[in-house]
Amino acid sequence: MKIAIASGKGGTGKTTLSTNLAAYIAESQKVVLSDLDVEEPNSGLFIKGALIKEENKFTMKPEWKEDKCTLCGLCQEVCNYNAIVKLGNEIVVFPELCHSCYACSELCPTNALPMVPQKMGVLKHFEKNGISFIESRLDIGQEQAVPLIAQTLEFVDENFLDTSIKLYDSPPGTSCPVIEATKDADFIILITEPTPFGFNDLKLAIETMKKLEKKFAVVINRFGIGNDDVVEYCEKENIPLIAKIPNNRKVAELYSRGELIYDKIPEVKQELKKITDYILKILKPNKA
Amino acid sequence: MKIAFTTKGEKWESMIDPRFGRTEFILIYEEEKDAFISFDNRDIEQEAHGAGPKTSQVIYDLKPDVLITGNGPGGNAASILERMNIKIFTGAGNMTVKEAYEAYKKGTLKEF
Structure with missing residues (x-):
């Protein structure tokens, strides 16, 4: 089963939840955690595992061969993205x-x-205490996250057939990268903070998932700040x-040191248990 | 001299369209003939991507000597315009075509 952790608003706790949930689940069974926020x-700041594999990822782009070109201009006509233009007796690709x-x-x-292949980023596979952690990172200057997210999803599909729980730390927002990161997921956890900003973006994320x-x-993360709008x-x-992960200064302290929090704050662990139980139940309705 | 303007209409009184890639019209004033040629660019609204290169390509084929616009072209568009022998002036976003032409003649527009 594939579970994506998404948010709408950035900075609401996608990574905190993804990494802690992965570590919590890994106490009882193997889990794959994949960071799809490739930008x-x-x-990886919180799951510091042993590097198993590193591979460059490529995207394919057209390259103009002047000696073969008849300047018919068909390429420009068929391009839906205006990425190729005919300028006089030259074809320019963007x-x-x-x-x-x-x-x-x-x-x-x-x-x-x-x-021709063009390098767009790097995928890394780490292992740590029952967590297979896959991280992809887009190269500086690359503008499109979607192809790298798609190839990362493929890597996870091909290499972890036997691992039943796969978690995907998704990018923020509601645009193409989030769609790519969530479209094949069986279940989405939307994490928010109970503030007007969190609430506004949560509604956008809910609309997208619908x-x-x-x-x-x-x-809800940092439960206790803001207001009751999200709950209502x-x-x-x-x-x-x-689940409602309580607002707690200790969370910030641990986070700032790159540490996991669930094993140090019992209230957080309790909420992770609620999430895990819920997911297992909803994804196996016949066994309930 | 052929002077191109990004505009919202086809007359001297029309406003300059401050956007380059998504300009509604491209109006070319031919000083020698004292006449306009206009290109209706409104289909650009349908394009989700690459409005800059597409509009630049139109400018490339129309071959003006000068381009007068508002905010100025973005990176992709500019890389096409750089291949032409063209002078680009920006900052005419709040003017009519007539006012922009006069400002250009007085040399008060900013060269891109």
């Missing part, structure tokens, strides 16, 4: 606009636009609110 992966759809390359009558027809539940909203909308 700024940070789960790799950062290209979505690697291959249309220009496949439809070019003279094969003047072969697709559009994707995903099963999801809400977890979840009640009114019949959205399962499965």
Whole structure:
């Protein structure tokens, strides 16, 4: 089962929940944790495992071969992203606009636009106490997170067939990277803080998950600050609110040192247990 | 001299469109002929990506000597315009085409 941890607003505790939940589950069974926030992966700050594997990841971009080109301009016409333009007797490719759809390359009558690999990032596999941790990091200057997220998901699918629980620390927001990170998940945990900002972005995230027809539940982090809007909203909308991680200065202290918190703060561990029980129950309704 | 403006209409009184890539019209004033050529760019609204390169490509084919616009082109668009022998002036976003032309003649627009 694939469980994505997403949020809407950034900084509400996706990584804190992902890493602590992974470590908690790993006490009783093997778990895969994958950091899909490839633009700024940070789960690795808390899961410091042994490096098992490191591989470069590539995306394919068209490269213009002047000697083969007849300047027919078809490539420019078929590109949906305006990533390729004909300027006089030259074809110019904008790799950062290209979505690697291959249309220009496949439809070019003279094969003047072969697709060539371009490095976009690095995937690393670490192991630590029953957690297989996969982290992908986009190279500086690369603009598209989606292809690297997709390849990271593929890596997890191919290499961890036997691991039943897979956690995905997703990027923030509600745009393409989040869609890619959550679209194949069986269940989404939306973590928020009980503040007006957290509440606003939570509603956007909920709308997104409803559009994707995903099963999801809400977890409140830093419970005790802000107001009751999130609680009331979840009640009114019949959205399962499965845990409330208390606001606690000690969490911040441990976090700032790159430490896990669940094994040092019993109230947090108790909330993680609630989340785990809920997930196991909802994903195996027949066994309940 | 052929002078191109990014505009919201096709007359001297029309406002400059401050956006480059997503400009509604490209209006070219040919000083020698004292005449306008206009290009309706409003289909750009349908484009989710790459408005800058697309509009630049139109400018490239129209071959003006000068471009007068508001905010100025972004990186991708600028890389296309750099391939042309064109002077770009920005800061005309709140002007009519006439006012922008006069400002250009007086030399008060900012060169990009």
